[in-house]
Amino acid sequence: MARFTFKLPDIGEGISEAEIVAWHVAVGDRIEEDQQIADMMTDKATVEMESPVSGVVVELAGEVGDQVSIGAALVVIETEGDLSAEEAPALAPVTTELKAAPPSAEQTEVAEQYGAENPGVRGGAPSPLPLAGGDGGGPVPQTQSSPAKTALPPPTPPASGRGVEKILASPAVRARATDLGIDLADVKTDSDRVRHADLDAYLRYGSGEGYHAPHASRARADEPIKVIGMRRKIAENMQAAKRHIPHFTYVDEIDVTALEAMRADLNDNRGARPKLTMLPLLIAAICKAIPDFPMINARYDDEGGVVTRHGAVHLGMATQTPAGLMVPVIRDAQDRNVWQLASEIGRLAEAARTGKAKVEELSGSTLTITSLGPLGGIATTPVINRPEVAIIGPNKIVERPVFVGDEIVRAKLMNLSISCDHRVVDGWDAASFVQLLKKYLETPVLLFAD
Incomplete structure (x- = not known):
């Protein structure tokens, strides 16, 4: 009998450590060669680790959520032969796809106005990949149990002699x-x-028998949840964005009545082309406005003190998935027409939700758009997708009466939010950029003009 130490291999791309997000074996398990033993998450992807030998697991590197350095022991396996690390078979190829559980029926419902991407901010901004790194994962403090409920005093009994x-x-x-x-x-x-x-x-x-509250919800036991994997990456990125970036948010109201009418006409005559939602039209307006406001489509290297204004619009699209918020990227959005944008939005959103998005499809954005679709509310204050300098958030479309001259007419209105990095973008520039977007969206024929 011999012991073989399986060390975490070099995953590449300058990765120095990876997080344990799932164990597929336990101490004492008999495993076979090429059997999956763990899932490790880096800043780029989730990687499946497979055993190069057969044997019995005798040691594991740590618990789910722990960080393991490249070259450190991950699993110790007791083999039947005298097998040294040098004699071990070559490691099986690792899989570098982001894993997400199959979406639920509720998560795959599509908002008519905002399309199949179902993007969202869920209390904040998207978590892009690559994500800001952290300092490793210690255990998450356990939630304290709720104090015992104080017994309620019985009510005063009815007055004597008071019969039914x-x-x-x-x-x-x-x-x-x-x-x-x-x-x-x-x-x-x-x-x-x-x-x-x-x-x-x-x-x-209450009554004499205790608290009386028909149909009231009952208290549930406290449930400590360890913050690991994608959730921890999102938390680290949001913390880094808020710590480093001085945010400001500007919101304006846009009348999209004409835009919605044009969208309906285009869909009625689309033929074999994909159905248009609001999002590709908004992206088209953003791409037309960016040349006049290049400071919006930029990335800021705050350590090097360099702002790079990008000529191409690589638009990040915040997308809600079962694994958490991901940001697939529409490459060269400025070169695509609205139907091509609609097709790419649907493809990337589906890939992100099913865990089939490639690493290169989840990084390199220069500007991000995030929407809650029908849950959009009145206004949002999204968190910037660092190292970008701006993020755009359309809100829900609602019908309201508005004055047109002396007449009151029905209009479809949408608030548009933009959060900017005040180190790079001035308030005047952000407001002027949104005003230009408003011009394109309220006069939608301009979207198709040269």
């Missing part, structure tokens, strides 16, 4: 008490009859 036959209450109060399963004799009142307020007080303060 003497209880006065309106028919509505009696009907409500019946629906709630409350005996009016148990309800205290300061007047000669039971009122709705007395029922409310009874529900709040």
Whole structure:
């Protein structure tokens, strides 16, 4: 018998360590050659590690969430022969695809206005890949148990001599008490009859048998969740963005009535082309406006003190997936028409959700767009996708009455948010950029003009 130490191999691209996101074996397990033993996450992708030998697992490097350095021991395997590390078979190729669980039916529902990409910010901004690195993963503090619930004092018993036959209450109060399963004799009142307020007080303060709250949710046990994998990468990136970037957000209202009408006409006559949502039209407007505001389509190397204004628009598209928020990138968006943009949006969103997005499709964006689609709310203040300097967030389209001269007409309105890095972009530039977008979107024929 011999022990073989499987060391974490060099995954490439300058990676110095990887995080354990899943173990597929445990100490004492019998494993075979080429059997998957662990999933390791780097800043680029999730990598499947396979055993180069057969044997019994005797040691594991750590727990899920721990960081392992390249070249450090990952698994110790007891083999039947006298096998040294030098004599071990060559390692099987690793898989470098981002893994995501199959999407649920709810997550794959598509908003008509915003399209198949279902992007979102979920309380913040997207987590791009590559992501900002962290300092490794210690254990997450356990959540303390909730204190025991204090027993509620029993209500004051009804006045003596008050029989059921003497209880006065309106028919509505009696009907409500019946629906709630409350005996009016148990309800205290300061007047000669039971009122709705007395029922409310009874529900709040309880009966003699304890708290009485029909249909109320019950407390659940505390559930400590370790922040690992994609969730930790998102957390690290958001922390780095907020720590380094002085954000400011500008919001303006845009009348998209004409744009929505044009979109409907284009879809009615699209033939075999993909169905248009709002997003490709907005991207087309962004690409037309960028040449006048090159500081928006830029990346800031704050360590080197260099801002690079990019000539091509590589547009990051925040996309919600079962594994967390990812940002697939539409390359050279400025060279695509609206139907090509729609097709690429659908392809990248599906690849991200199913875990089939390639590493190169998840990095290199120069500007990001993030939308909550039908959940868009009134306004958002998205967090910038570092090292970019701006992120654009369209909000939900709503119909409201507006004045046109002396007349009131129905209009479709949408708020558009933009967050910018104030070290690079001035407020005047951000507002002027959004005003140009507003011009294109409110006069949509300009999107197709040279």
